[in-house]
Amino acid sequence: MSKRATFQHSRRPSVSRVRGAVVAAGLGTTMVLGAGAAFAAGAAASAPDAASLVVNTAAAESVAKQATVQGKAAQVAKQAVAKKAAEAKKAAKKAANLATSWEAPVSHYQLSASFGNDGSRWAHKHSGQDFAVPIGTRVEAAHSGVVVKAGPNGGGDGPAYGNAIVIKHSNGMYSQYAHLSQIDVRIGQAVQTGEKIALSGNTGNSSGPHLHFEIRHTANYGSAVNPVMFLQKEGVTV
Incomplete structure (x- = not known):
């Protein structure tokens, strides 16, 4: 064989070497593509987790806000209940005080004839206390009780009293109001201290x-x- 032929033969790559290079190149491409695919798959897999995190965070914030609103509403309701209880207690105390208290039957008066006075105006000694007031002055129950007399002719005590009212009280005593121009209660009616009963x-x-x-x-x-x-014994000065 000539030298030329030998030289040309030595520069030509062998079939096996070419095949090896092709295989290596293919493997490299596969590895690169595989790595890219794996990265893409990992990114895709992580995407739902991020979305879930956002949703869960929003849900948690919503629950927290709702809990705050409900807490405030509960506090307001609690305060309203406490206020109503205090008002009820105050009203009950006021009612109890009215049930046990006494007062003068009129306001802005002048005392005139007193108990025990005698003279030509009375057949016997004066049996009460007179309060000089204009006609039409509001007359109030001096104490809570039940009306047992109400009407003309002294409510049954005689014409000298004119229109009159008698109230029975829980302590067994009675109060009488006479010479009235108007009667605003009836027999059997329950009245409270300070309630208007006549003029x-x-x-x-x-x-x-x-x-x-x-x-x-x-x-x-x-x-x-x-x-x-x-009345003085009951704490009322007239």
């Missing part, structure tokens, strides 16, 4: 507009006690 007048045996007020042991004339002294 003052000048009816019956009266020398001028005034309210005749008595405190009695019974509902009837003849059982009266000094009303001013009785």
Whole structure:
């Protein structure tokens, strides 16, 4: 064989070497593509986790806000209940005080004839305390109780009293209001301390507009006690 032929033969790559290079190149490409695919797959796999994290965070914030709103609503409701309880307690206390308290039957008055006075104006000694007030003055129950007399002719005690009212009280005593121009209660009606029961007048045996007020042991004339002294014992000064 000539030298030329030998040289040409030595420069030609062998079939096996070419095949090896092709295989190596293929493997490299595969590895690169595989790595890219793996990265893409990992990114795709991680995407749902991120979305879930956002959703879960938003849900948690919503729950927290709802809990805050509910907490405030519960606090407001609790305060409202406490306020109503305090108001109910105050009302009950006021009612209890009214049930046990006494007061003068009229306001802005002048005392005139007193208990025990005598003279030509009365057949017997004066049986009550007179409060000089204009006709139409508001007359109030001096204490809570039940009306047992109400009407003309002294409510049954005689014409000298004119229009009159008698109230029975829980302590067994009675209060009487006479010479009225108007009666605003009826027999059997329950009244409270300070409740309007009539308007003052000048009816019956009266020398001028005034309210005749008595405190009695019974509902009837003849059982009266000094009303001013009785009210003083109950803490009322007239």
